[in-house]
Amino acid sequence: MGATKLSIHTQEQIEMAQFAKVFAHPARVSILQYIASQDSCICGDIVDKVGLSQPTISQHLQVINAAGLLKGTFKGKTICYCLNVEKFQQMQELFNSYFNKTVASCCNI
Amino acid sequence: MGATKLSIHTQEQIEMAQFAKVFAHPARVSILQYIASQDSCICGDIVDKVGLSQPTISQHLQVINAAGLLKGTFKGKTICYCLNVEKFQQMQELFNSYFNKTVASCCNI
DNA sequence: AAGTAATATTGCAATATTACGATTAAGGGA
């Protein structure tokens, strides 16, 4: 036991959970806000900004990246992380669709 | 280590993470859909519907309830779980506000 | 080629989550 049973859930439910997991940690909420807010998409300062160690930030970035929410020019000394706006908005759609569908089907509305 | 460092994050970031955690498991995504879809808000069948054991479902319900997303008449033999629509929509607002703010501040839009 | 700065990876410890069997508590009905 301990591992999530995936076989019993629909693809949509699993996808929702995967995206939600990105935001299920305050550090990642913070990191995404910061990445989006920087005009020049400067990285590295995330470590100073958020207040966690470099390896930990790198780990969180991987989680966000695995969900497809990052887009960056990974060349040069300074890696440039940017928000993948298309994917991000696609995810926002998914959330809103789920939220609206859930509320709409509710009995006590 | 292993525990999330809360002191370094803002209250908004922590709140976002807490709500996101509710949807960070496909079983809870499924449970919320089911609870909302039932006119009579019948419980118990969640166990049959989702396909996890009764204690596991009960545990997931606690997580959802801790976030304030449930509202129910907990009297009688059959406990009646309902969606707390007000809180749910409030949470939807929080997500949308965060999403919109993040995208709006983005450099590569 | 050697040095340097920036980020990723590895390894590990601490804690959290997921899942379920067994048990317990709370009501309703005989």
Next chain:
DNA sequence: TCCCTTAATCGTAATATTGCAATATTACTT
């Protein structure tokens, strides 16, 4: 009162997550 049904709680095992020190990698610079 005594069962029966329903759901919460306890205990525990398996797995995942979080965090960091140490190390490796990458790419620019000199």
